[in-house]
Amino acid sequence: MARKLLLTHIDVPGINTFEVYRQKGGYVAVEKVVKTMSPEDVVEEVKKSGLRGRGGAGFPTGMKWSFLAKPEGVPRYLVCNADESEPGTFKDRYLMTHIPHALIEGMIISSFALGAHTSYIYVRGEMMPQIRILERAIAEAKEKGFLGKNILGSGYDLEIYVQPGGGAYICGEETALLESLEGKRGNPRIKPPFPAIAGLYNCPTVVNNVESIAATVPIINLGGDEYAKIGIERSTGTKLISASGNIVKPGVYEIELGLPVEEFIFSDEYCGGIANGKRLKAVVAGGSSVPILPANLILKTAAGNSRLMTYESLADGGFQTGTMLGSGGFIVFDEDQCVVRNTWNFARFYHHESCGQCSPCREGTGWMEKVLHKIESGHGSMSDIDLLWDVQRKIEGNTICPLGDAAAWPVAAAIRHFRDEFEWHILHPEESQTRNYGLAHYADPLQPIVS
Amino acid sequence: MLSVKQHNENVTFSPELLAKFGEVVSRYPEGKQKSGLLPILHLVQAEYGWVSADAMDKVAVYLNILPIEVYEVATFYTMFLLQPKGKYVLEICRTGPCCLVGAERIMGHLEQKLGVKEGEVTSDGLFSWRGVECLAACGFGPVLQIGPEYTFYEHLTEDKVDELIDNLKAKTE
Numbered sequence: 001m002a003r004k005l006l007l008t009h010i011d012v013p014g015i016n017t018f019e020v021y022r023q024k025g026g027y028v029a030v031e032k033v034v035k036t037m038s039p040e041d042v043v044e045e046v047k048k049s050g051l052r053g054r055g056g057a058g059f060p061t062g063m064k065w066s067f068l069a070k071p072e073g074v075p076r077y078l079v080c081n082a083d084e085s086e087p088g089t090f091k092d093r094y095l096m097t098h099i100p101h102a103l104i105e106g107m108i109i110s111s112f113a114l115g116a117h118t119s120y121i122y123v124r125g126e127m128m129p130q131i132r133i134l135e136r137a138i139a140e141a142k143e144k145g146f147l148g149k150n151i152l153g154s155g156y157d158l159e160i161y162v163q164p165g166g167g168a169y170i171c172g173e174e175t176a177l178l179e180s181l182e183g184k185r186g187n188p189r190i191k192p193p194f195p196a197i198a199g200l201y202n203c204p205t206v207v208n209n210v211e212s213i214a215a216t217v218p219i220i221n222l223g224g225d226e227y228a229k230i231g232i233e234r235s236t237g238t239k240l241i242s243a244s245g246n247i248v249k250p251g252v253y254e255i256e257l258g259l260p261v262e263e264f265i266f267s268d269e270y271c272g273g274i275a276n277g278k279r280l281k282a283v284v285a286g287g288s289s290v291p292i293l294p295a296n297l298i299l300k301t302a303a304g305n306s307r308l309m310t311y312e313s314l315a316d317g318g319f320q321t322g323t324m325l326g327s328g329g330f331i332v333f334d335e336d337q338c339v340v341r342n343t344w345n346f347a348r349f350y351h352h353e354s355c356g357q358c359s360p361c362r363e364g365t366g367w368m369e370k371v372l373h374k375i376e377s378g379h380g381s382m383s384d385i386d387l388l389w390d391v392q393r394k395i396e397g398n399t400i401c402p403l404g405d406a407a408a409w410p411v412a413a414a415i416r417h418f419r420d421e422f423e424w425h426i427l428h429p430e431e432s433q434t435r436n437y438g439l440a441h442y443a444d445p446l447q448p449i450v451s
Numbered sequence: 452m453l454s455v456k457q458h459n460e461n462v463t464f465s466p467e468l469l470a471k472f473g474e475v476v477s478r479y480p481e482g483k484q485k486s487g488l489l490p491i492l493h494l495v496q497a498e499y500g501w502v503s504a505d506a507m508d509k510v511a512v513y514l515n516i517l518p519i520e521v522y523e524v525a526t527f528y529t530m531f532l533l534q535p536k537g538k539y540v541l542e543i544c545r546t547g548p549c550c551l552v553g554a555e556r557i558m559g560h561l562e563q564k565l566g567v568k569e570g571e572v573t574s575d576g577l578f579s580w581r582g583v584e585c586l587a588a589c590g591f592g593p594v595l596q597i598g599p600e601y602t603f604y605e606h607l608t609e610d611k612v613d614e615l616i617d618n619l620k621a622k623t624e
């Protein structure tokens with residue numbers, strides 16, 4: 001059984017309450033921090049842990065914290081990004097639902113380290129039940145003296161508030177989130193200045209993902225050096241993986257980074273293999289925005305080594321033959337699934353969610369959606385594949401925020417690895433129009449075309 | 452497009468609702484009350500079932516901001532309903548992972564069961580339905596949610612959808 005740090009007590013009845021969470025060792029890290037450590041000590045432990053942002057970007061958390069400007073007389077803010085809406089990703093919802101105090105404890109530790117006295121948890125508006133759960137947890141922690149004025153007699157004051165979003169994926173981008181928190185449309189800001197210099201209300205701000213903030217609890221309990229021994233090389237610690245699609249056991253799993261992908265998909269401890277006795281066709285490993293990989297490339301790197309659940313191994317080979325750990329949204333496709341239809345579905349998502357601020361994204365995502373739908377429904381021509389390739393190339397890297405890249409990458413990877421499927425739709429219009437394509441007309445997924 | 456003065460309801464916020472507004476605004480530094488806009492629009496929608504132009508105008512007055520600042524926010528975020536809908540708005544996730552496990556089939560069933568197309572309201576005023584983008588429950592799909600509580604229903608089947616709709620009907624009789 002693999003080591004767990006965040007979900008250790010997930011099955012304990014009542015772990016969502018302060019009382020039970022405390023009985024299981026909860027808030028010991030807060031006591032340690034406010035009574036025996038300085039903010040600089042906490043930042044140093046997080047740096048030593050090697051923790052990398054668990055929201056998708058994978059930037060070292062301790063380094064991000066150390067960039068925070070600290071002018072005198074200006075408030076600093078910690079904002080937790082709980083706007084989870086990347087297709088395939090549902091780990092934060094799970095954590096907040098079942099162990100809300102892990103997030104609250106992490107918020108106190110992180111706020112202390114950053115010198116923040118007011119912190120916000122920006123939760124996507126659709127998660128009203130989770131908002132209520134968090135508000136209850138905050139009230140409990142405050143009642144017990146772990147929040148509010150003079151926490152545990154340390155002289156440190158902190159208030160945490162929960163802010164609901166309004167249903168916009170773009171608000172997962174940190175500057176769009178800050179705009180939204182200020183009561184505006186979620187239009188991303190041009191960087192620089194980065195939030196560490198001018199964030200919420202133009203004050204120094206750190207925006208961290210739910211899982212990153214919760215991970216500070218085991219880091220303080222274990223010590224940064226011990227935490228860094230878990231995992232492998234620069235991928236330290238554990239990671240929550242949201243597994244969905246055509247697998248026997250969908251759900252949220254905590255893995256030790258470095259686990260072979262093959263073991264994650266096929267072992268009974270995790271996904272339990274492909275459902276209904278089907279074969280593995282492809283995987284989107286880190287949420288919908290990361291490149292899809294066919295079966296052979298998700299199990300082995302281009303060099304022929306076992307691919308591992310790490311930031312480095314999943315990216316091995318670059319975008320030609322690799323993908324990304326991203327948010328840990330692991331979507332598994334069996335041999336009957338249509339990559340073209342799924343790519344169209346994702347393209348529709350990004351078109352719908354584009355904030356409309358940048359022309360390449362606003363126009364390009366809609367264009368990709370239309371061309372993909374045309375091909376998928378059997379009305380495309382061979383030149384449409386080249387057009388699609390051209391459009392995605394013109395979006396990538398040409399927008400203020402990464403949503404343009406997120407929209408372009410799935411399309412590029414689908415064409416790169418499954419061009420035969422696009423061609424099949426064009427050559428078989430009648431079957432495509434009736435969606436009668438659940439047949440073995442594709443190339444063998446274990447021997448895909450890589451151009 | 453938002454038809455700003457199309458629906459005038461003569462909205463009057465109750466003292467209870469205004470007290471909730473006040474609690475929201477207290478979360479932010481002085482002068483940053485505009486931060487309360489999204490939470491307040493959620494409260495308005497929970498109270499009235501949708502967000503009318505009249506309500507938005509009054510929210511603008513309450514927050515001491517321009518009406519256009521409210522309109523541009525209310526029209527940007529998908530959760531705010533700018534037209535009256537059914538008492539129960541069933542929102543079903545139509546994004547990739549849910550589609551892999553049957554969301555499109557469930558959407559077709561919803562349309563058939565309710566007898567209305569996406570976005571329409573049933574003749575008894577009880578139900579509307581619409582497809583929405585990822586609801587962050589991909590491992591438990593197909594899923595749908597019903598506001599204003601945003602109660603979740605997971606691992607949907609046609610039978611579960613029928614049971615859910617029948618229960619909601621029975622609750623309102």
